[in-house]
Amino acid sequence: MNTRSMAGWRQRTLRRAALRLVAAGALAVLAACATAADPTDLPPEGTGSSPYGQFLAARAALNAGRPADAARYYGAVRNLDPDAAGIADERAFIATLLAGDVTTAARLAPTSDEMSPPNLSLSRLVRAVEGMSTGRARQVRDLLIPESAAFPHRAATALLAPWAAAMSGDKEGLLVRPQSPGDRLVDVFGLLAQARLFERAGRLDEAETNFKVLAGGDSPGQATVLAYGGFLERRKRAAEAIALYDRLLATEPRNTSVKAARARAEVGRAEPQPTLRQGAAQTLIPVAATLIAAGQEQMGLAYLRLALRLDPDQYAAWILVGDLLDGDGLAEDARAAYRRTPSTAPEFATAQAKLAWSHQKAGDKETALRLAREAASGGDVDAVINLSDILRANERFSESADVLTPVLAGSPPDWRLSFSRGVSLERAGRWPEAEKDLKAALALNPDEPELLNYLGYSWIDRNENLNEALEMVRRAVSQNPRSGAMVDSLGWAYYRLGDFPQAVTTLELAVELEPGDPELNNHLGDAYWRVGRRDEAGFQWKRVLTLDPDPRIRADAERKLAEGLPPTPVPGNRKP
Template identity: 55%
Template sequence: MRKLLACVAPLVLLAACATRPADDLASLDDLGGSSYGLFLAGQGALNDGRGAEAAAYFEQAQAGGADDDLISERAFTAAVMAGDIGKAAALAPTGDGASESSKRLGRMVQAVEALAQGQGKSAQALLAPEGMGFPHKGAAALLAPWAAAMAGNADGAVTRPELRNDKVVEYFGLLGQAFLYERAKRYDEAETDFKALTAGDNPGDMVLLAYGGFLERRGKRLDAVAVYDKGLADEPANSVLLAAKARAASGKAPPPAPTLRQGAAQALMAPAASMMAAKQEQLGLVYLRLALRLDPNRNEAWLMVGDLMETAGDIDSARAAYAKPKPGSPEYAAARSKLAWSYQNAKDSATALTMAREAAASGDLDAKVTLADLLRVNEKFAESSQILTEVIAARPGDWRLMYARGVANDRAGRWADGEADLRAALKLRPDDSELLNYLGYSWIDRGEHLPEALAMVQRAVASNPKSGAMIDSLGWAYYRLGDYKKAVEKLEEAVELEAGDPDINNHLGDAYWRIGRRAEAEFQWKRVLTLDPEAKMKTEVEAKLASGLGPSGPAQAARVAGQ
């Protein structure tokens, strides 16, 4: 079964903060005059990840006379999740009735607020290892040198943080030390750190951008270009690295070194990502909120927050986050892409396409790819192919673009062009299971190159044995080759994995019919009609049911390669 290219996959997560207006909230009177009722409403909002709404309920509960450690603790948590770090710092739990975990988070929040206010000494005291408990020790260790620098402690600022068996602190502590060495004008030591960070085969664009920016500031533009080229060798379409290389090569002003607040914000990005990777989504969101308190213009943090909001179903907050990056920033194209997809996912394709066209008009290649993807999803296949042709001319050799254009050409009814693109993509990426499956299924469905196509989908299934779509392709290959018993076996397996797919159910119905299980075949076809099939499939299935003759045409195709 063919699958179109996936669009942008959201990051992980839950925890959101809704933007419901305060005057839409239930009041004390609405809830029977009960502060406890407001507390329950706030707790429900907090459980659903609606931080701003929860904070408003808890605030009403306290205004209504409630004086309870639990309400205070929940109000603190809601303020953090909503991104109101100043209020959260003032509400940080300290009483005996508060949980130990809330007290620890409260200390971290107060430390970040102190950094935001330029109070380095206060932040240093709050971040001291003896007072900072699990799970915030890593974040505290990474923030400590920046607090020391803000407090005027020169030695503490360049002391590399250490935490036993914590690779995140080890790696990102070195990055922070490199920046702080530069700030102290100890350039040779800074460069030693940057070189160590970028020495591996695939160091990642964060450290490449950091080292390249340092070299640009030192007037070593050619060396900076070489650093960016190292990253582009692995990711030739990386828009951020491309922009950095263009800046360095053209002699434009280098990026400034991070301020103390910006450096501290960057230090929090690592534990945020680590927590999200460990499925600690709420804590990951907390660290993102703290980072944005220190650096409200940190675009990658806004994109991550937007992904969290969208995954949680808080579309308004997601869109507000995606709207933060400004035109001209390296993250702007990605932000507009995510914003456009948020409208597409909400079935507002007109707005999605309008936004994507506006972004693509700037000439940004990533924005053009987004437009092409949205055009394809909205069945504007010829236009999608045209846009991809422009991008491929600027980025030759990218198999993903060839794959996407192949799909668009196929769906536009230009199979010869689509097949050529798919073959070219497969030559560049011979082991990609999605590509093997798409081209293999396309041949199977047309009755072409069946032995080769069978081998291709077998390889795809071997790589993805739990993919119902790929197992469907394999079952359909056996059907086309006339091995109906094996076709039924595989198609039943595919339906078990993806019971709601109309294509797979339709194929299984055809296979049942061929082996004489006609009642079951009719059941499968009737099921197809309940699964919102495409118009063409709906017409075909209705015809099979109305005629009582089952699938029409020869079961086994004759156009096999070599025949």
């Protein structure tokens, strides 16, 4: 049975859904803190603790993803040692921002020119956002001068400046297109912001010119499509808006935000023009998403907090916050973030999927299944797919496959749906049905490496269609040469074809890439045995037993340790 897991593929799919606003370009993060200590071993705050101990505790808490604790410890440093107040306040400012208390962070934000340029730029940005959120945009506009902002905050500063100008009544400043030479993110989202502000100023022809430039490429992004579509709807041009939505849905048929916009346009219920605060918040989200995509998650979280201070109803931002908190082990805080998305929002299915998976990872399978079933009860396609994924994770393979059958029957051909059901059917032991689905998925997307590897390995493991399977997994490996699972599939194909020396070489690389995978180590042991390296084979099989293998692999390794392998098999290439 093919034990290649769908979990990684599905989690990447969910993450892509939450990151649709990611723009081109990469930004650097604020200077990293020192290596984190064990977050469960933080010294207590209180009288008698040394300032240095509190400082170390704060640093450990921040690096462990516990910014609220970090802010508390930095406050203790300040109380215990007034001479250390400067550095404590600077660190407390960052910790408080990450914890989501932008109002307090703005109050704590240091203003000294002795601060590092990035921290000083972040301080100005936070104070500006707080001012924009409280009706004081006129007083904070001088904080948003892109030329004086340090990297990585120049993009956000440039993109927010025209919104602050609009809030302060500057009719000329609000129409200035944000500029940051060489920054593709500012080029794209600056043009989008200018289009939105042109519309607010009644300069509709100029707004549409910008929208057309942004939508004129081969694949305009979701942010452009939704903004331009809303503009068209407000101009009573619903048919053009629907055509624009359909263009994106042709490549992203389950994009819930665009589907919701299309449904709204069909009934003539135009979306209201975003408020200034909403527009400013939407401008910050792609900057945050770009940071997260570049691995700069702490600064991405800071920007999401700023966006949510401007508009707490940015549900895509709440989902990303939940992802980051969950990644730091703050499960309850992550769930609270996911729960901020109401059932009426297009992002609800994604939020519920992540909420259910949070409980699944914690071992609360009953709650995970209950949440998934509740979300799927309304018939939402993404929610049904998520229910199937949760059922498969709980080894309820036939049920996982069966809940997808109505979706497949009622949806346009989608390789992901066929792939998902094929995996569940294969794990349920319903191979003829599984093979049919996997082949159908491959016909729809012949170059997808995960699919090439799954079907190829399934054939290899069954000793079927070996030559075709070998070419399929070669293609998968060429796209993902660092995937231990895919390299293992290639090595196992060589083994099945009787090329044991090549199998050894390839499987050694697979184990090097993923040393903790019991199946890969088991395969390498078999290959060693076939080339006469019996001691090394025994070592690999013993290692399998230390890697928490599933019962099937454990039994196989124990049998081989006791009996070895039977005589060399005849290379196979059987047909189904």
